[in-house]
Amino acid sequence: MRICGCVSSELWRRPGFTDRGLSVASVTVRVVMVTQAYRFALDPTPRQKQALCSHAGAARFAWNWGLDACRDRHDAEGKWWSGVELHRLWNQVKKTNPALGWWSENSKCVYQEAFRDLDRALRDFVRSRNGTREGRRLGFPRFKKRGRCRDSFRFGSGAMRCAGRTVTLPRLGTIATHESTRKLARRLGNGTARILSATVSRAAHRWFVSFTVQVDRTVPGRHARPGSAVGVDLGVKTLLTAVDDHGGVTEIAGPKALRAGLRKLQRLSKAHSRAQRGSANRAKAAGRLARHHARVANVRADALHKATTALAARYETVVVEDLNVTGMVANRRMARAVADQGFAAVRRMLKYKTGWNGGRLVVADRWFPSSKTCSGCGGRKPSLSLSERTFRCEACDLVLGRDVNAAINLRDLAASGAERRNACGGDARPGPAGQPPGKQEPGNRERGQDRDRRRASDGYPNSGYPYPLTFQVTVTS
Numbered sequence: 431m432r433i434c435g436c437v438s439s440e441l442w443r444r445p446g447f448t449d450r451g452l453s454v455a456s457v458t459v460r461v462v463m464v465t466q467a468y469r470f471a472l473d474p475t476p477r478q479k480q481a482l483c484s485h486a487g488a489a490r491f492a493w494n495w496g497l498d499a500c501r502d503r504h505d506a507e508g509k510w511w512s513g514v515e516l517h518r519l520w521n522q523v524k525k526t527n528p529a530l531g532w533w534s535e536n537s538k539c540v541y542q543e544a545f546r547d548l549d550r551a552l553r554d555f556v557r558s559r560n561g562t563r564e565g566r567r568l569g570f571p572r573f574k575k576r577g578r579c580r581d582s583f584r585f586g587s588g589a590m591r592c593a594g595r596t597v598t599l600p601r602l603g604t605i606a607t608h609e610s611t612r613k614l615a616r617r618l619g620n621g622t623a624r625i626l627s628a629t630v631s632r633a634a635h636r637w638f639v640s641f642t643v644q645v646d647r648t649v650p651g652r653h654a655r656p657g658s659a660v661g662v663d664l665g666v667k668t669l670l671t672a673v674d675d676h677g678g679v680t681e682i683a684g685p686k687a688l689r690a691g692l693r694k695l696q697r698l699s700k701a702h703s704r705a706q707r708g709s710a711n712r713a714k715a716a717g718r719l720a721r722h723h724a725r726v727a728n729v730r731a732d733a734l735h736k737a738t739t740a741l742a743a744r745y746e747t748v749v750v751e752d753l754n755v756t757g758m759v760a761n762r763r764m765a766r767a768v769a770d771q772g773f774a775a776v777r778r779m780l781k782y783k784t785g786w787n788g789g790r791l792v793v794a795d796r797w798f799p800s801s802k803t804c805s806g807c808g809g810r811k812p813s814l815s816l817s818e819r820t821f822r823c824e825a826c827d828l829v830l831g832r833d834v835n836a837a838i839n840l841r842d843l844a845a846s847g848a849e850r851r852n853a854c855g856g857d858a859r860p861g862p863a864g865q866p867p868g869k870q871e872p873g874n875r876e877r878g879q880d881r882d883r884r885r886a887s888d889g890y891p892n893s894g895y896p897y898p899l900t901f902q903v904t905v906t907s
């Protein structure tokens with residue numbers, strides 16, 4: 431099961447909270463309303479599998495039918511149908527056109543949701559063209575083709591439940607899940623969660639259901655370790671290098687799932703392209719290739735979830751840099767290594783996980799020179815090539831690993847309060863579940879690399895804290 435989400439609004443505060451056995455006296459606790467997803471792998475029977483495919487086909491048909499209708503109208507009148515209009519039109523046509531008699535084999539929700547998706551796609555296209563939508567430019571929505579597009583459909587209403595190792599969906603009935611649904615079932619039972627919609631999709635050979643759920647989440651008003659901070663440098667060599675406020679250095683290698691599986695990928699791709707088009711062997715080869723891709727994605731997501739959960743639990747303030755991932759992926763020498771690490775996912779996960787722990791995520795400006803600045807004297811190098819793995823300062827003779835130096839600079843950024851931005855790109859404001867960003871107390875902090883070196887050589891990093899990092903910890907002295 432995978433849980434992802436974002437914080438939407440604060441509900442109320444409550445005193446007296448115990449966090450994972452850590453008794454914290456009179457810590458305020460807030461209950462925030464969070465929209466998050468609970469995703470379960472399904473174990474459908476052959477007949478249920480058929481019904482799932484049928485529903486996915488219906489959603490695809492509705493999208494294509496709606497897109498066709500919109501194009502016709504745009505050619506004639508210069509405007510499109512809205513999602514609601516399409517649904518109304520569909521309801522008229524499906525009864526009068528005998529060729530569409532099969533529609534009732536699938537839930538009516540599926541068609542409606544497909545029209546909604548199309549409506550949104552058309553709106554996004556217009557906004558992207560106007561320049562009012564962020565992100566890369568979107569093209570006009572395209573027709574979906576069986577076997578080419580993602581098999582997916584959504585229920586926006588109706589009976590959606592889960593219990594034990596089953597989920598119940600409209601029209602499809604009760605389907606066994608591959609894993610226990612107790613985490614969501616418990617919340618549904620005690621009334622702290624409400625299912626908004628259910629999206630069913632297929633990834634390689636497996637079907638999944640993802641419930642979009644509104645959850646009342648208990649969030650500590652203050653992090654369990656107030657004042658703790660960590661700077662995180664995302665890299666290609668090591669997935670992330672973290673240096674905390676005590677100078678403890680943690681390096682997480684990252685599974686490099688794709689690179690490890692590259693030879694297998696090559697073999698499977700070759701087998702696929704050599705099989706005769708349209709043959710059963712080609713379909714089998716495609717299945718094997720898709721399963722390999724899905725496994726790589728799972729290994730990567732697992733490592734990222736473990737790393738970000740540990741960071742958010744251990745540190746109140748997590749500082750990362752705003753990397754230009756799109757630009758880095760566009761560089762074909764870097765693309766594979768960067769995409770393999772999943773930088774964007776790291777930031778997205780840290781954003782909501784720090785919120786859930788009563789901490790905050792600080793995103794350094796894209797132009798913050800974390801790698802080029804000396805963490806000892808603050809001097810800045812005019813240039814630093816990517817191949818230089820060791821940072822050498824001419825001014826103060828500091829010699830430090832490139833990533834460690836960058837992580838220290840990022841960590842100190844949290845304390846200095848300069849160039850601070852939140853993950854949404856605005857000025858630093860407390861998120862709904864976040865922490866007011868009040869300046870970290872300077873206290874008895876020593877400056878410079880002497881302290882970092884000393885603490886690191888003392889074996890300081892994991893001393894006494896109840897959440898151990900489960901990764902291999904490399905201490906650089």
Ligand SMILES: [Zn+2]
Nearest residue numbers: 804807823826
């Ligand atoms: Zn220096």
